[in-house]
Every structure is written in structure tokens, then in C-alpha cells.
Amino acid sequence: MASADFEILVVGSGAGGAMAAYELTRLGHKVVLLEAGRDYDPKKETPMFKRNGDAPLMGAATPDKDFGFYDATIDGGWQVPDEPYTAAENSEFMWWRARMLGGRTNHWGRYSLRFSEHDFKGKSRDGLGADWPFEYADIAPWYDKTEALVGVCGTNTGLDDMPPSPEGVLQPPPQPRVPELLIAAAAKKLGIPAVPMHRAVLTRPLDNRAACFYATPCGHGCSIGAAFQTTTSLLPMAKATGLLDLRTDAMVKTVTTDDNGKVTGVSYIDKKTGTEHQLKARVVILAASACESARLLLNSKSAKHPQGLANSSGQVGKNLMDSTGANIGALVPALQGRPIYNEDGHTANHLFIPWWGHKAQAAKQLDFPRGYHFELGGRFGEPGANVDTGLQGYGSELKQQVKQKYGAYVSFALRGEMLPNPDCYMDIDPTVTDKWGIPVARFHWKWSEHELKQVAHGLKTAKEILTLLGAEVGELPKPEQAILKGGQIIHEVGTTRMGASKTDSVTNQWGQSWDCPNLFVMDGGVFASNPHKNCTLTIMTLAMRNSSWLATQLDKGAL
Structure with missing residues (x-):
């Protein structure tokens, strides 16, 4: 040519x-x-370096800033002006x-x-x-x-879900936080490991990028390249x-x-x-x-x-998959009232729970085919706009209640494998175009029983760990209610x-x-x-x- x-x-x-x-x-x-x-x-x-207190609504998410006022994404999001997408009847998908x-x-x-x-x-x-x-x-x-x-x-964990890297490839992980160590101890009683998360954040300088100094949220963007x-x-x-x-x-x-x-x-x-x-x-x-x-x-x-x-195979647009997602959390009594210090770290969880069930699935002991992991939440973090509706009173009494519970909540974010199914695909909307006259994507979506059973197992497991921590969890939602929408995990x-x-x-x-x-x-x-x-x-x-x-x-x- x-x-x-x-x-x-x-x-x-x-x-x-x-x-x-x-x-x-x-x-x-x-x-x-x-x-x-x-x-x-x-x-x-x-x-x-902007703080929630300097932002409208304490930096909370809004329709044009889905992950908060200071999120690094500037013009994009779930909806992009002049660039629509559609969903078929009885389908909901977030792109x-x-x-x-x-x-x-x-x-x-x-x-x-x-x-x-x-x-x-x-x-x-x-x-x-x-x-x-x-x-x-x-x-x-x-x-x-x-x-x-x-x-x-x-780190190399030796677990079958986490293949090792050669010596010297991985940079050192940050130290676990106190809430993560508590979760790890409880999970260990159930035979479930919690290990350092692998994360694309520098803890040592690399080329012209500096090491993270654990001061600002990664989601804001990173001028030093860490x-x-x-x-x-x-x-x-x-x-x-x-x-x-x-x-x-x-x-x-x-x-x-x-x-x-x-x-x-x-x-x-x-x-x-x-x-x-x-x-x-x-x-x-x-x-x-x-x-x-x-x-x-x-x-x-x-x-x-x-x-x-x-597209001679007819497979373009087919086999659309996203990660499964579900969230559960609770107040851990042992974490209440502890001395307050900087627990920022590199923003996200330092420890996580990888999938531990390959052998159980091989032995057909589980009723779903593929795995999931838990991303752990819980630390002293920058206050935002969230309000604990269980608080009572006002003035110094209310302030003391807030301080007592600050940093005492932990959470589990389930992220799991989805299998392709014939109900999940995208095609082209026959009538809708974007601002430039380009036909837009149309989504078709339905979770299968595989994903729903996986989420049910994950919620049950997380509740068991939380209960060992002394937390009161209550009745679990049905998996159909708990599972997040298709596309919502952005995977x-x-x-x-x-x-x-x-x-x-x-x-x-x-x-x-x-x-x-x-x-x-x-x-x-x-x-x-x-x-x-x-x-x-x-x-x-x-x-x-x-x-x-x-x-x-x-x-x-x-x-």
C-alpha cells in the first residue's frame, strides 16, 4: 500500500x-x-491536592462527576453529551x-x-x-x-489464583492497615487467605516517575506519575x-x-x-x-x-461480559474509638481476598462455576458527605458519636467472573445516531444463574467474616437485588x-x-x-x- x-x-x-x-x-x-x-x-x-471540604457537596458524586467532584475524568462518564447509547427492551446496561x-x-x-x-x-x-x-x-x-x-x-503469595512474578519485578507493597489485618485474621479462621493486592502504584521511583507518598486520592489523577x-x-x-x-x-x-x-x-x-x-x-x-x-x-x-x-463469524458484539459486583459492610465494634492517625496509604485496599475455591469447584462442592475476589474497605479516610442516619443528638454529644465510629466501618466489594450468555450482547440501534450522525450502540443484558449463585455465595461468606469480627449484619439481600448492573464495574x-x-x-x-x-x-x-x-x-x-x-x-x- x-x-x-x-x-x-x-x-x-x-x-x-x-x-x-x-x-x-x-x-x-x-x-x-x-x-x-x-x-x-x-x-x-x-x-x-484538592480536599473534599473545598468542593461542592463535600466532593460527593453528581451526574456529571460520577466518582466525585475531583475525579480525573473530565468530560466522560456514564452519559456523554451528544453521544447517547440505548438498551433493548427489558435490558439495562451502563456504559x-x-x-x-x-x-x-x-x-x-x-x-x-x-x-x-x-x-x-x-x-x-x-x-x-x-x-x-x-x-x-x-x-x-x-x-x-x-x-x-x-x-x-x-508480593508473590504462592496461591494458585496468583501466578508468581520473577524476582525483582514487583515493587514492595505498602503495609496493611489495622482494619485489613482484623479482616485477615477473621478470614483465616475460615481457611480464607488475605494477601497484598497487586496495584499499579509505584512504591519506588521508576524512570522519571516518583514513588507514591500516600497523600492524595489516586482517583484525582497523579501529576508525579506514581x-x-x-x-x-x-x-x-x-x-x-x-x-x-x-x-x-x-x-x-x-x-x-x-x-x-x-x-x-x-x-x-x-x-x-x-x-x-x-x-x-x-x-x-x-x-x-x-x-x-x-x-x-x-x-x-x-x-x-x-x-x-x-464479522464473518457473526461474533462481533456478541459474548459481552462485565465483572459481577456486590457490596456489603458493617460497623466493627473493636475498631470504635481507636486513636486517630493518617491511614491513607495508596488510597485503595492494601490487602484483598483472592479466590480460594478452585479445589472446591474441581470437587463439585460449589453450585457456581467461576470465582470472585473481595476488595476490602476500611480506614481513617478523608471525611465526605456521607451521613450516619443512626446518630442522635447535636453539638459536642453528636461530635463524639461521629469520632467514636470514625474508621470503624469495613466493607467487602465482590468482583467476580461472568460467563458469556446469548442474552448479553451489543448491536447497532437502527434509528438513533450521535451528534456526528454515527449510529449508536444498543445493549442487551441479562445475568445468568451462574452469576446470581456466585453473588449469593459471596454475600454469605462476607457475612461469616463480619460476624467473626463481632459486626451485626442482618438479613442478606437476594442476589438479584444485590448484584450491580451490567457495565457498572466498567470491565x-x-x-x-x-x-x-x-x-x-x-x-x-x-x-x-x-x-x-x-x-x-x-x-x-x-x-x-x-x-x-x-x-x-x-x-x-x-x-x-x-x-x-x-x-x-x-x-x-x-x-
Whole structure:
């Protein structure tokens, strides 16, 4: 394609797109990267040192700031102006879009857990869902490289749910907090381990990024680069090569093809001017997020691709999965009235409870097929707008009650694996378009019995641990009431899944489309399953691995 404007065109600047741009430019290839959102510089714009007391409503969440007034996401959220999405009848799905340079890496929880051999070969164990088209051993060296590059703190636990990292790869974890140690002691009585969470937050300096000094919430953004986001790491690194052309406010409309159905580039809208442009490229990489990339493919119909681009299998948009989610918490009497000190740490939980039930499932002792973990909450944190409705009185008496209970509440956030089911998918709304005339995504959603039974087990287990701590929990809600909405955990994956056969998958193990060899997908859409672990580390690892493979193909003229 001698007439191509660019060698490689990447759509999206989040975990997958930025990693692809970094790896390809590092290997000497020229890349143009298009981001639908606006430019963002966390070194200049972050409100990381702002306090809740300085914000409206004590920093509480509002419809335009879903995670609080100082959240790093600027223009995005569950609803984006001029960019609607729809849900089919009897379906409810929440779709988070960041719409800013760096994508979701600006606000994510930064939990960074490796998928294990259990996670990649679930179907081989229980016959459900789909296996990934490679083994854990194939990706393990790339996890090593990604953890070292990104900077992940944690320890090797020896647990079967947490594959080890080589010596020197993981940075030291922060010390556990008192509430976490109490939970760990209670869980141990039930044979359940609590161990350090692996998190993409630096506890030692790395390249030009400083170590965390445990002073401000990671969700505000991090000007010193301790809390990983592509805007302070991968994107500046790629720019430093001189091989990256980065364009923001570039809303990609379709992937373009020639008369033979071969991908030629993209058509995009300049959101500042409203004008449409076309760029030609030798290779196109979609990393716009699972549902946005699938939307692009479904909207890129042609005579050669009547079902949408790369969709001869009919699987684009199918196999939509999110993590399960449920929350439970209580007041722990032993934590009341303890001396108050700074317990901030690196914002999120220092300890968590990984899945401990693989052997029980192999022995068919559980009534659900896949696992979950608990993210633990509980510490002296910055006061917000939450009000304890159980308090009585006023003045000094009320103040003393607040101080007595401050830091005494603990919580369990369940995050579990969802299996794909035929009721969960996305397609294109036949009548609704966005501001730029692009047809929007329409979601279909229904939790299965697998997820509901999993949540019931998780709530029961959390109650047992809380009861051992002396907490009063009360009657548990039904799982149908407790489970969070589809999309609400912001771990949606699977819409362009990889596989070993073009009949039931969209890409091969390298993220390369079966139908169009010069079209790749490098976001969560390629996931063949959605393990209970947060997906960003694996998105970045796959993007690094697959971009390296792509570079070798380009170097030898195979593409």
C-alpha cells in the first residue's frame, strides 16, 4: 500500500492503544494515534491536592462527576453529551466512556492481577464459555515485561489464583492497615487467605516517575506519575521516539476498505470543526474499548463485509461480559474509638481476598462455576458527605458519636467472573445516531444463574467474616437485588473475542482479524473470558505482546 499516509494507525489512547503505540514506536515504526476525547495533561490539570471540604457537596458524586467532584475524568462518564447509547427492551446496561487522552487509565482502580492457567482454560475445566487460544506459559514473560514497565507493587503469595512474578519485578507493597489485618485474621479462621493486592502504584521511583507518598486520592489523577496512567508514562515515552503523531478530538466513524474488502484506513470527524477526514494506513489497530471498537466494526459495512467488518463469524458484539459486583459492610465494634492517625496509604485496599475455591469447584462442592475476589474497605479516610442516619443528638454529644465510629466501618466489594450468555450482547440501534450522525450502540443484558449463585455465595461468606469480627449484619439481600448492573464495574470485554477458529471468533491469538489481515484489535474486546480479576493489566500485556508480533510481521513484509 504505497499510497498509505501512515504505516500504523491506532484508535484509542487508553491501556491498549497507548501500549501498542509505545511498543511499535520503540521498535522503530511510525504510528498515528487518534483519540476521540480531548487533550489532557495530568501534570497541569490534576486536582490531586484538592480536599473534599473545598468542593461542592463535600466532593460527593453528581451526574456529571460520577466518582466525585475531583475525579480525573473530565468530560466522560456514564452519559456523554451528544453521544447517547440505548438498551433493548427489558435490558439495562451502563456504559462508561472516558473521552479524554489516556482513556480510562486516568481514573481506574489500578488493581493489576495476572490471569492464571485456570483463567485461560476455563472451558477445559467446566465446559462453559470459551478457552483462550494460548497457554498461561505463552503470556507469562509478557506479564513480566508489563509489570516491570508499568510498575506494580505486591508480593508473590504462592496461591494458585496468583501466578508468581520473577524476582525483582514487583515493587514492595505498602503495609496493611489495622482494619485489613482484623479482616485477615477473621478470614483465616475460615481457611480464607488475605494477601497484598497487586496495584499499579509505584512504591519506588521508576524512570522519571516518583514513588507514591500516600497523600492524595489516586482517583484525582497523579501529576508525579506514581499512580499509573498512560498520560504520564506510555504516551510520553512513545512521543520521545519522534515516531508518534497524536491527534485528539478525532472521532472515528468507520474503518474504510477498498473494493476487495481490504482495510485501507479510517474515516474520522474532527470534533472541533465538525469536518470529516480520511486517513490511509498500512495497518489499523482498534483499541477504543471493547464496545466502541465493536461499534466501529459493525458500522463499517460494505459489499464485501455485509454484516460489518471482520464479522464473518457473526461474533462481533456478541459474548459481552462485565465483572459481577456486590457490596456489603458493617460497623466493627473493636475498631470504635481507636486513636486517630493518617491511614491513607495508596488510597485503595492494601490487602484483598483472592479466590480460594478452585479445589472446591474441581470437587463439585460449589453450585457456581467461576470465582470472585473481595476488595476490602476500611480506614481513617478523608471525611465526605456521607451521613450516619443512626446518630442522635447535636453539638459536642453528636461530635463524639461521629469520632467514636470514625474508621470503624469495613466493607467487602465482590468482583467476580461472568460467563458469556446469548442474552448479553451489543448491536447497532437502527434509528438513533450521535451528534456526528454515527449510529449508536444498543445493549442487551441479562445475568445468568451462574452469576446470581456466585453473588449469593459471596454475600454469605462476607457475612461469616463480619460476624467473626463481632459486626451485626442482618438479613442478606437476594442476589438479584444485590448484584450491580451490567457495565457498572466498567470491565466490559469479549465483543471481538479471539480464538483458534474463524468460525467462532473475530481475531486470532495476536488480535489479528481473521477476515482482514491488516486489521488488529488490542483492547478488552479480544478477551475469550472475563476472569474475576481487573482486566487492564492483561489488556496492556496482550497489546505489548501482539504489537511486538505485528512489528516482526511488518519487518519481514508479511503485511
